Amino acid sequence: MQLRIPGPTPCPPEALQSMGKQMINHRGKEFGELAASVTEKLKKIYQTKEDVFVLTCAGTGGLEAAIVNTLSPGDKVLSTSNGVFGNRFVEIAEQYGANVKNLGFEWGKPVDLDILEQALKEDTEIKVVLATQNETSTGMTNDIKSISSVVKKFDKLFLVDSISGMGCIDLPTDEWNCDVVVSGSQKGFMIPPGLSMVSMNKRAWQAYEQAKMPRYYMDLGKAKSFLEKGQTPWTPAVSIFFALDTTLDMMLKEGLENIFARHARIAQTVRDGVKTLGLTLFSDERYLSNTVTAINADGKVDAPKLVKVLREEYDVVVAGGQKNLSGKIFRIGHLGWISDKDAELVLEALGKALPKAYK
Amino acid sequence: MQLRIPGPTPCPPEALQSMGKQMINHRGKEFGELAASVTEKLKKIYQTKEDVFVLTCAGTGGLEAAIVNTLSPGDKVLSTSNGVFGNRFVEIAEQYGANVKNLGFEWGKPVDLDILEQALKEDTEIKVVLATQNETSTGMTNDIKSISSVVKKFDKLFLVDSISGMGCIDLPTDEWNCDVVVSGSQKGFMIPPGLSMVSMNKRAWQAYEQAKMPRYYMDLGKAKSFLEKGQTPWTPAVSIFFALDTTLDMMLKEGLENIFARHARIAQTVRDGVKTLGLTLFSDERYLSNTVTAINADGKVDAPKLVKVLREEYDVVVAGGQKNLSGKIFRIGHLGWISDKDAELVLEALGKALPKAYK
Structure with a gap:
């Protein structure tokens, strides 16, 4: 099977083998060494010297954290949302009582930096800006570097969802002044879902000291004090930690630059391939994601049928559209454990399935 | 290695093999069938006809839910806490703004039903009672049936932590009128940590409709609406679901009565064995847990040293005491995947290690 949704991604055999290891004491020495090893390597992937924590939850739990x-x-x-996952970040903040202004940019279109700057100028009480690096729902990548430069001109706290970006596309956490960055195990890290990683820099810790939203399971202060003794506050998903340690080694061996280049190259192959088949892309060409491609049904393709034919007849699993985009697009994930050959197989299957799904 | 802490417990090979399976689409048909299968079997273990959900988090996340x-x-x-985990339930409620009265019974001693009844009589505004079925920190089991009968005489909502009890000791959820029961994957279910199960009956859903604490990741209303279409709201820990499906089959094949009898028999072996070695038990003899035994250091044993000697010289991993009990007790877990032979091996090692840890 070619599992080509935007996560979970397939896992390399080494990762799956690690998952088969017997349990260990999560308050013992061996887990302490594992946690230290994982944390040190994660910091390299995050390109940060600040704190990174591994929480046992989905990426959405990390956003909540x-x-x-x-x-x-x-x-x-202030939210810069332009898709389903940007809106999810907003929903969480609102659920916990934040007063959110969502600039709500058009889906598939970039964040307008002038509008962002104007909004920050107009309301000096804004404390935090939310952004989504890689908007999985539309297949576009927001320009976090430029967004951050506006946010930091006004000295605001900057929270970034990089769940489907981290370890696939560049995000130098420290250099781009991202105060909190959230990622998830089942994307660039090539392991099963169940862990979410969250970085916290000094500025974020200052905010933590003042923050009064209720928190217990997601309390990063507790995560910090426990990590200092090689533990997590609550029993961690030990097996997925084993897998993470394994794939972090693979990632560091491949090298960040090479990982980014592989994702860029494969994404280009996918885009070129779907265009050759006469299809068009949903998002702004200047901001296309290197991890997921959203393709328009354009009124001529029955997208749900195409997804079904690909799965049932060609053993290729791709995703449909979410929320407002349901039925209007389909999405091919090309992140994590993927090779050029995999992308070619998916395109070949798409070429064969497409005629069966024309309206 | 004999991993005999009160969770994670060792996993049977069948469970570990399941963990090695490749990822699937968590929004696809195969996962839908898995979720339905797991839910149906879980209801049998919970002895309930009501809802049971599987959350991707530790047991503490389930308590928060x-x-x-x-x-x-x-x-x-109103809290009936008599240990570390009873207190944790209180901390979570307080963190989210509840007004908690903790009856705070002595650790290792049972919940005094007269005091509970008096407290419910005195304050008619009490809405909810919290209880911990199996207090892992002291090795005792609270009498949930009797506690529930008092709670229900006053028609209060009853929330039960059965994280280290479910699937090891009897808890007929419906028969005992437990409105919400929380359990965890790494205990009686014999699989790695990362999932917490939470039941909700009709009374709990009525409370849900009125409940105003902020919730997003842990929102069980979302869990319910997604489960109806064979999904979870957020990406689930798919691998641990695979393992859960496997061990639920094993549990149902063994049969609940047989599982309870095995735990009772092995617990008795452990208690008898430690007493034969001249040691005493921490908790009230009438309420000893069948999943974990807490043994007094009694001023004559260096408990941390004993734990270390057992681990380093005999490859047996047991737990020390927590919080106030640190250094005063040590604990042997005997739950989940454990046989009579395992218990004997642990006792044999304890007999050899003990003389090396006398003060």
Whole structure:
């Protein structure tokens, strides 16, 4: 099977083998060494010298951690959302009582930096800006470097969802002044879902000290004090830690630059391939994601049928559209454990399935 | 290695093999069938006809789910805590703004039903009672059936932590009127940590409708609506679901009565064995847990040294005491994947290690 949704991605055999290891004491020496090893390597992937924690939860749990550890109810938050996952970040902040203004850019279109700057100028009480590096729902990558430069001109806290970006496309956490960055195990890290990673820099810790949203399971202060003794506050998903340690080694061996180049090259292959088949892409050509491609049904393709034919007849699993985009697009994931050959096989299957799904 | 802490427990080879399976689409048909299969079997273990959900988090996350899905800030909560995990349940409720009265029974001693009844009589505004079925920190089992009968005489909502009890000792959820029951994957279910199970009956859903504590990742209403279409709201820990499906089959094949009898028999072996070695038990003899035994250092044993000698010289991993009990007790876990032979090996090692750890 070619599992080509935007996560979970297939796992390399080495990762799956690690998952078969017997349990260990999560409060013992061996786990302490594992946690230290994983943390040190994660910092390299995050390109940060600050803290990175591994939480046992989905990426959405990590987004919740980013919010509840830095904000108080009533805090003014500015969102740059342009898709389903940007909106999810907003929903979490609102659920915990933040006062969110969502600039709500058009889906598939970039964040307008002038509008962002204007919004920050107009309301000096805004405390935090939310951004989504890689918007999985539309197949586009927001320009975090440029967004950050505007955010930091106004000295705001900057929370970044990089769940489907980290370890696939560049995000130098420290250099780009990202105060909190959230990622997930089942994307660039090539392992099963169940872990979310969250970085916290000094500025984020200052916010933590003031933050009054309720937090317990997601409390990063507890995560920090426990990590200092080689533990997590609550029993961690030990097996997925084993797998993470394994794939972090693989990632560091491949090298960040090479990983980014592989994702860029394969993404280009996919884009070229779908265009050759007469299809068009959903998002702005200047901001296309290197991890997921969203392709328009354009009124001529029955997208749900195409997804079904690919799965049932060609053993290729791709994703449909979410929310407003349901039925209007389909999406091919090309992140994590993927080779050029995999991309070619997917395109070949797509070429064969497409005629069967024309309206 | 004999991993005999009170969880994670060792996993049977069948469970570990399941963990090595390749990823699938968590929004596809195969996962839908897996979720339905797991849910149906879980209900048998829970002895309930009501809802049971599987969350991707540690047991502590499940406790948080129990609180935030049924309570509002300011709600009056009565706690029957007599240990570390009872206190954790209190901390979570307080963190989310509940007004908690903790009856705070002596550690190792049972819940005094007269005091509980008096407290419920005195304050009619109490909305919810919290209880811990199996207090892992002291090796005792609270009498949930009797506690529930008092709680239900006053028609209160009853939230039960059965993280280290479920699937090891009897808890007929419906028969004993437990409105919400929380368990964890790494205990009686014999699989790695990373999943927490939470049941919700109709009474709990009524509370959910009124509950105003913030919830997003742990929102059981979302879990319910997604489960109806064979999904989870957020990407689940797919590998641990595979393992859970496998061990649920093993558990149902062994049969609940046989599982309970095995735990009772092995627990008795452990108790008899440690007493034969001249040691005494921490908790009230009438309420000893069948999943974990807490043994007094009694001023004559250097408990941390004993734990170390057992680990380093005999490859047997047991646990020390937590919080106030640090250094005063050590604990042997005997739950989940454990045989009579395993218990004998642990006792044999303990007999050899003990003389090396006398003060």
